[in-house]
Amino acid sequence: MNLSMFQQFFNVLKRVKSIYQDCKLLLRTNQQTIGLEIMEQMALHQESAYERLYRWLQSECRLLTTESPEISTLIGEALDGLKERQVLFKYILDEYGTARRNALVRGFIDALTRGGPGGTPRPIELSSHDPLRYVGDMLAWTHQSTASEKEYAEILLRKLKDWNELQKTIQTLLGYITEGLCRPLRVRLEQVLVSQHEPVTLYKLTNLLKFYETTIKQLLPIECQLVLVLDEVSNLSSKMFLNALNATATRLIEKVDIPTNDLNLSDELRRTLALLRDILETHSTSMIPFESKRVDFQQIVYSIIDPLLQMCSLSATKLGVIEMAVYLVNCISAIRTTLAVFAFTDEKIDMLEGQIEANTDTLIGEQATYILLRTDLLDAYRIVEKQQQESNTNVTALALKPGMDTVTLKAAMVKFDLYLASPDLYIMPQLKYLTSAVIREKIKKRSVELICAAYASLYSAIMDPKNNYANPYSIMPHTPEQIVKLLS
């Protein structure tokens, strides 16, 4: 069949249509009988032509089963000619769709099991041991093939004048063609997912599936079967990932370890933080849209960090106040450090920093108390504090109170001088277990500030004449300012 024969056919068809239209004029004259006869004859010829056109297109479409089909411009012309018979036109599209659908499924199975000519590229199935590559290769093949099918459909339908109609027809056709891939693809994707129990791999697969769902969605109608399958599988993957995370979290809470003597992180906590780091690294490099990333992050945090904090609190319950604070600072700092380098963590970091701050404040108070206790100034300081809180009427002079006499205070000040000489010897032993040197320094600095404030409070009380100290300067020879200078 050549172009001139093709044009002849359409010229004759055009002539038949023209005669049919012209005969309508005869119906208005007294030549109605002949007019009707000719119209009937032309209608028969027209239907015969459309029937032949349909049969030819049908046989041509059935040949379009190679990976790259050979769609001649004549097929497009013929299809355009058939447009006036919508039923036949639709049948041809179905015929084409079926041929391409079969070709696509066969191509997919070949790519999976046979690979390229001469064995390269290798069959996709050969990488089924590597879930990310296996899933990636299948979905990339699907994406490339869908793009090519869209091309072929555009060539087939390029004669359609109405752009909106063209797009709609192409989309419907593509939806039908790619539907053939749904079953073999779904089976393999689900097979990969159910064989995975490792949260990081599941999360990587979830991101990969979401990326391809978004990418392939741009080529296909949103309600088509392939898009729905990808959506379902990526939701399944996401669900399985969260289940794996929750299982990890449940294990954490069920298996609460008593902290080790060095008040450091337990092995379980370290493992979970390493897992969290891997997940967040995957999260930060994933290709899913920004908003999805935020939602994802909240789910991860909810599933891991909250149970982690719960585990830390539970395992610290049997410890003393100081040990508990040190242990919690160590644990929460480790969680904070893990989160710090990633996006969307600000809110959670603020919350963690609040908890670190609260425990650090406990340690600052305990450290200051520890120094005052070792220098025998704690009782004196408490008496002064109590006196300051009492109303000024009927207040007993400090010098008359037990433990506040000059001899006792002088003995305490000797010990305090020893502290001033070597303040580092007066650090609580538990503080050496703090993993953060910055926090340790902060505790030292802030506890010194408290000591200076306590000294200033004692100093002003002893110097106060109403407290009846005969020679207050012999008890406290250093001014608060000098103490601040010595300790800074």
Place this chain on the structure above:
Amino acid sequence: MAKAYDYLFKLLLIGDSGVGKTCVLLRFCDSAFSTTFISTIGIDFKIRTIELDGRKIKLQIWDTAGQERFKTITTAYYRGAMGIMLVYDITSEKSFDNIKNWIRNIQEHASAEVERMLIGNKCDMLDKRQVTREKGENLANEYGIKFMETSAKGNINVDEAFFSLAKDIKAKIDKRAAIDPLGKPAVIKPKLDPHNKKVSTSFWSRCSLF
């Protein structure tokens, strides 16, 4: 029989992030250039039909992201490629040194038959050149592939590079078809032989309406 195209070639652009793969593609397909750097997310493709030796060739060109984090995605597209352009930036020694890694990727993931071509992009930036033309040619010779320096910005050698790669793919296909006329590779669009009995002409041979 008139056809929309005689061949469909799938090409792939690979190379480090920022070497100008997307700009080269934009220049070739849309005759445009943008100075704004927007990193490609995963993968993208454009289409252009060219004419070569009187034949229409549709090029489906896949543009990949160069960043390491997209590697899982981009390597999956090597499988379908018939031609691969390895792009480096002549103002970046690092991007040139990495070509060896990209070649290794091709060997691992692509078809053994794939045509390859080395492209040194941004050749308009002579004052910032870090990789000499000679170095590019030597590397191309080492791997037995063609080499060109291009500039998407200055529209230098961009069309020539794509046409050259398409020509090599076409030559390989035509050669294979000549050796094995029965083996019909998916990409070949042979002219229909009127004597071929398989061609459905029954309807057209009796297409008179009366």
